[in-house]
Amino acid sequence: MRCALMTTLGIVVFAGSALAQPSLPSTFRARTVASPEGASIFVRSGGSGPVVVLLHGYAETSDSWGPLATALAKSYTVVVPDLRGIGRSSRPAGGYDKKTQAADIRAVVTTLGYDRTSVASHDIGIMVAYAYAARYPDKVERLVVMDAPLPGIAPWDDIVRNPALWHFSFRGPDAERLVRGRERIYLDRIWNAFTGDPGKPDEATRNFYAAQYAQPGAMRAGFAHFGAFSQDAEDNRVFQRTRLTMPVLAIGGEKSFGAIQAVVMRNVASDVREAVVPGAGHWLMEESPRATVALIETFLMDRTPPSATVSRPADERRVTPSEFKFSEGSGAGTGTSGVSGIRTVVLKGDPDRAGLYTIMLQVPAHTRIASHDHQDDRVATVIMGTWFLGYGEAFDPALLKALPPGSFYTEPANRAHFAETRDEPVIVQITGMGPSSTRFVDLATDPRRSP
Incomplete structure (x- = not known):
C-alpha cells in the first residue's frame, strides 16, 4: 500500500522544473x-x-x-x-x-x-x-x-x-x-x-x-x-x-x-x-x-x-481450467514456497505489489514443503487432489490434516505452516493482500538459498 501531496509559490508546468517547488497558480x-x-x-x-x-x-x-x-x-x-x-x-x-x-x-x-x-x-x-x-x-x-x-x-x-x-x-x-x-x-x-x-x-x-x-x-x-x-x-x-x-x-x-x-x-x-x-x-x-x-x-x-x-468492472475476468497458463521451471515466485517442480499462475493482481492477488499452485505428487510463513494474511481452497497441511515451527507428520478437493484453509500472517502431497498432484488456489513474501523457519530448508 502508499500516502499524499501539496503548499505555495511559483508556477508549475506539467513537465515541472527540477528546481521548482510545488505551487498553485499565482492568480489564486x-x-x-x-x-x-x-x-x-x-x-x-x-x-x-x-x-x-x-x-x-x-x-x-x-x-x-x-x-x-x-x-x-x-x-x-x-x-x-x-x-x-x-x-x-x-x-x-x-x-x-x-x-x-x-x-x-x-x-x-x-x-x-x-x-x-x-x-x-x-x-x-x-x-x-x-x-x-x-x-x-x-x-x-x-x-x-x-x-x-x-x-x-x-x-x-x-x-x-x-x-x-x-x-x-x-x-x-x-x-x-x-x-x-x-x-x-x-x-x-x-x-x-x-x-x-x-x-x-x-x-x-x-x-x-x-x-x-x-x-x-x-x-x-x-x-x-x-x-x-x-x-x-x-x-x-x-x-x-x-x-x-x-x-x-x-x-x-x-x-x-x-x-x-x-x-x-x-x-x-x-x-x-x-x-x-x-x-x-x-x-x-x-x-x-x-x-x-x-x-x-x-x-x-x-x-x-x-x-x-454502472457496468462490469474493468478488471473482470473469466478463465476456464484449460486456459490457465502455469509457469515453467523452478516454482519460485513471490507468495510461493519456491520448491522445485511447483508451477504457478497468477489469476489476479500481483503478489509483489500492494493489493489483492490470487495465485494457483500446481504441486507434483510426493512433494514436501518445510515450515514457512508469509507476511500477508491468506486464504486458500483445494481445487484438485488431497493436500496435507499442518501448522507449526517444524514439519510434523502428526499435525498434518488431509484436505480433499473443495477444502478451505487459512494461512494467517506470519503463522508458520507446512504441507505435502502424497500419491497424486494437488492444485490449490490462494488469495492474499500483497505485497507477499516467504520466510522459512529453518533457513537450511529454504529451497531458494544458494548452495
Whole structure:
C-alpha cells in the first residue's frame, strides 16, 4: 500500500522544473476560514465555472495540486484548502477525525459562497472527501479519489497489516522528539517507499514539504491524522450503510493501489469508474501529472447518466481450467514456497505489489514443503487432489490434516505452516493482500538459498 501531496509559490508546468517547488497558480486568492469545529482553514481559490474542491494528503500540502489546479482553472472555479493541522491551516489539539474535517471543508465551501461542488482527493484527502460526500451527499456532484484506503472499509484490515505502513501507528511525544530536526529523513522514507519513480518527488519538492512539516506543532498535527483512524473506521462503517450515488472516479497508481482503489470504493458507492495510471506509484501529481489530470478532466466533463455507466468492472475476468497458463521451471515466485517442480499462475493482481492477488499452485505428487510463513494474511481452497497441511515451527507428520478437493484453509500472517502431497498432484488456489513474501523457519530448508 502508499500516502499524499501539496503548499505555495511559483508556477508549475506539467513537465515541472527540477528546481521548482510545488505551487498553485499565482492568480489564486488566499484567505482563512473559521470552521465551527474549532480550526482555521487556509484556502486558495481561482478560475471560474462549476466548483471543484481539491483535498490533499499527508507528506504534502495543498500546493501539490499545482498541475491539476492550473488545468482546471481554465473551465472551473477551483477551491484548494490545506487540511486541518497541515500547511497554513491551524493546528488545534483535536478534531482530526475525518467526519469533523468534513465539516471544516463544508465551512470553506459555504463561506466562499458556494454550495454544490465536485471533489477530487488524494491519500488522506480521500478519507476526508468520503466523509464529506457521506455527510453532505446532495452537495457533491462528482467525486474523485486517488490511491489510498478508507479506514474500516474492506480490504482495510488486510492493507494495514503491510509492514510498509508502520507510520500509521507512529505518533506520540516520543515520536515527535525522534523526528524533530529530522523531518526530511522521516518524510523521505514515506516518499521513497511509495513512489514508482525514485526521482519523484524531486529535491526542491522534498525540501519544500520538509520545511512545512518542520514548523512548530506540524508533526504532532500530522500524526494526529493517523491517530484518528480508529474513530474514522467507526464512522465509515456507519456511513457505509448508505451508499454514495454520485459518480465516483477511483484512480490508482499501477505500482501502488492500482485497481484496488476501485475495489475499496465499490464497497461504499454504486457508480464507480476505475482508472489505473501506468507506471505510477502513489505520488500521482508528482510522477504522472499529465495522465492523472487528463483522467480527472475527462471525468468531470462526462455527463453520462449514472445508470448508463454502472457496468462490469474493468478488471473482470473469466478463465476456464484449460486456459490457465502455469509457469515453467523452478516454482519460485513471490507468495510461493519456491520448491522445485511447483508451477504457478497468477489469476489476479500481483503478489509483489500492494493489493489483492490470487495465485494457483500446481504441486507434483510426493512433494514436501518445510515450515514457512508469509507476511500477508491468506486464504486458500483445494481445487484438485488431497493436500496435507499442518501448522507449526517444524514439519510434523502428526499435525498434518488431509484436505480433499473443495477444502478451505487459512494461512494467517506470519503463522508458520507446512504441507505435502502424497500419491497424486494437488492444485490449490490462494488469495492474499500483497505485497507477499516467504520466510522459512529453518533457513537450511529454504529451497531458494544458494548452495
